[in-house]
Amino acid sequence: MISMQHISLIREQRRILDDISLDMSAGENWVILGRNGSGKTTLLEMMTGYMFPSSGQVEVLGQRYGQCDIREVRKSIGYISQSMVERLSLIDPVWEVVATGAFAFLRFYQAIPEDVGDRALSLLAEMKLDYLAEQPLGTVSQGERKKVLLARALMGDPKLLIMDEPCAGLDLYEREKMLAEVDRLKRRNVMVVYVTHHIEEIVPLFSHVALVREGRLVAAGRKEDVLTPELIKQTYHIDVELKWDDDRPWIRVLAGG
Numbered sequence: 001m002i003s004m005q006h007i008s009l010i011r012e013q014r015r016i017l018d019d020i021s022l023d024m025s026a027g028e029n030w031v032i033l034g035r036n037g038s039g040k041t042t043l044l045e046m047m048t049g050y051m052f053p054s055s056g057q058v059e060v061l062g063q064r065y066g067q068c069d070i071r072e073v074r075k076s077i078g079y080i081s082q083s084m085v086e087r088l089s090l091i092d093p094v095w096e097v098v099a100t101g102a103f104a105f106l107r108f109y110q111a112i113p114e115d116v117g118d119r120a121l122s123l124l125a126e127m128k129l130d131y132l133a134e135q136p137l138g139t140v141s142q143g144e145r146k147k148v149l150l151a152r153a154l155m156g157d158p159k160l161l162i163m164d165e166p167c168a169g170l171d172l173y174e175r176e177k178m179l180a181e182v183d184r185l186k187r188r189n190v191m192v193v194y195v196t197h198h199i200e201e202i203v204p205l206f207s208h209v210a211l212v213r214e215g216r217l218v219a220a221g222r223k224e225d226v227l228t229p230e231l232i233k234q235t236y237h238i239d240v241e242l243k244w245d246d247d248r249p250w251i252r253v254l255a256g257g
């Protein structure tokens, strides 16, 4: 579903991505981990076609970027990121914000078709957010807002859902609620690619992990093979111990690590 071959990106004489090759197949759900500035968001931007590599090839959902209409491919991609939040109108009611996801528009300037509105309401109800439907987006809590964005991304029935730190800024309770929604995505026919700073956010939905350091791939593969203290040390320069609990990894930094 996603194939990146020998991707490099050079900006202002800096090598931001360096010869990354990554294959993500149907049935897999991926987490990308790496320190600040290691290139995670840049990788996501390449998957969504908002950035192009200086060299290498990107193929998403069977379409090779550079040889296809990326706007068409994007109709099958849901993208949740901070920059997306900033582009939404805070005065629009939540149900409308969700509904606009059906057409990949930021706002509607005409009446929203009734069936689209109904679908938005039923997605909100599925996430137990129906009580927010009429509230302006700007008045809902951070945690609610993240779930609203998820509902919005699902409106277009994406084949690929890309999430950039969707739990950033959430308290423990809100984060677990959001993660429960993320884990529930396994009931849908969608591949998830998820960037986070927190290893404990790797809920059972996720099968694969890629570790990135300074624009290079440290490791990529099944989570049990990649989430090892050795590879985490290579990525973060920290000694850790890792425990699995119900198919979810928890990390402990070792003294002096």
Ligand SMILES: Nc1ncnc2c1ncn2[C@@H]1O[C@H](COP(=O)(O)OP(=O)(O)OP(=O)(O)O)[C@@H](O)[C@H]1O
Pocket (backbone or CB within 6 Å): 011, 012, 016, 034, 035, 036, 037, 038, 039, 040, 041, 042, 043
């Ligand atoms: N358009 C650009 N021009 C120049 N440098 C850029 C550009 N886009 C990204 N960078 C640089 O590329 C590096 C990787 O950025 P990126 O946002 O992908 O990292 P990240 O791993 O997502 O970081 P974080 O975890 O802090 O969000 C950073 O050093 C950033 O400053």
